[in-house]
Amino acid sequence: MRKNIVAGNWKMNKTLREGIELAKEVDQLLKDAVINCDVVLGVPFIHLASVVQAVDSKKIGIAAQNCADKESGAYTGEVSAAMIKSTGAGYVILGHSERRAYYGETPEMLKIKTELVLKHGLKPVFCIGEVLEEREKGIHFDVVKAQMAASLFDLSAEEFSTVTLAYEPVWAIGTGKTATPEQAQEMHAFVRRTIADRYGKELAETISILYGGSANPQNAKELFSNPDVDGGLIGGASLKAADFKAVIDGFNK
Numbered sequence: 001m002r003k004n005i006v007a008g009n010w011k012m013n014k015t016l017r018e019g020i021e022l023a024k025e026v027d028q029l030l031k032d033a034v035i036n037c038d039v040v041l042g043v044p045f046i047h048l049a050s051v052v053q054a055v056d057s058k059k060i061g062i063a064a065q066n067c068a069d070k071e072s073g074a075y076t077g078e079v080s081a082a083m084i085k086s087t088g089a090g091y092v093i094l095g096h097s098e099r100r101a102y103y104g105e106t107p108e109m110l111k112i113k114t115e116l117v118l119k120h121g122l123k124p125v126f127c128i129g130e131v132l133e134e135r136e137k138g139i140h141f142d143v144v145k146a147q148m149a150a151s152l153f154d155l156s157a158e159e160f161s162t163v164t165l166a167y168e169p170v171w172a173i174g175t176g177k178t179a180t181p182e183q184a185q186e187m188h189a190f191v192r193r194t195i196a197d198r199y200g201k202e203l204a205e206t207i208s209i210l211y212g213g214s215a216n217p218q219n220a221k222e223l224f225s226n227p228d229v230d231g232g233l234i235g236g237a238s239l240k241a242a243d244f245k246a247v248i249d250g251f252n253k
């Protein structure tokens with residue numbers, strides 16, 4: 001009833017030529033393959049328009065990794081939701097922990113960004129997750145709940161229904177230290193209950209909740225086999241087409 005999704009997050013990797021090449025490789029690998037999930041590539045802004053052209057849009061969606069918290073105007077260096085939409089991209093990753101930690105993105109800014117993304121007909125992939133210290137203190141559930149409440153819970157039910165969530169424990173991102181399948185399932189079930197408390201059980205059941213943080217071809221299948229893990233947001237393992245395809249195959253029986 002809800003979609004399985006595997007989304008790559010290339011972060012700040014790949015030149016334009018390399019990015020187009022990688023997108024075409026992924027496209028080729030998926031061409032005649034049986035895949036049991038939606039596939040999305042999260043690429044740098046300047047790659048968006050070219051990568052959209054390079055892949056079969058029926059099989060692969062394209063995401064930006066951020067967008068401006070302003071509609072348009074004198075904001076040098078920023079890229080608006082309308083601009084992203086005009087490239088043919090369909091998604092925007094928002095609230096990644098690297099944006100929160102290194103670029104000072106606050107829950108209030110992310111609330112505005114989410115609203116702009118939705119206004120322009122794009123789908124947010126909204127990242128939440130605790131740092132190691134918060135998990136060690138045992139406040140990880142509170143942290144994740146607060147992140148959702150502060151940025152998302154003023155949305156209408158209709159708006160919220162287009163959001164995909166990505167639970168990314170910060171201590172697992174790029175560290176090779178994956179959450180155990182049990183830790184992932186426990187948090188994903190909590191996230192779904194939190195959505196149910198705000199929007200009702202029926203809507204909560206339709207929301208895809210992805211896991212992110214050192215997911216790779218070796219652990220994807222086990223992670224995805226959990227009832228509340230509906231896919232992955234994949235960093236390092238999305239930079240090689242064969243690895244990314246192997247993660248996608250985590251959804252094959």
Ligand code: PGA
Binds near residue numbers: 214215233
């Ligand atoms: P990773 O990154 O797979 O390299 O840990 C995931 C992410 O940050 O989205």
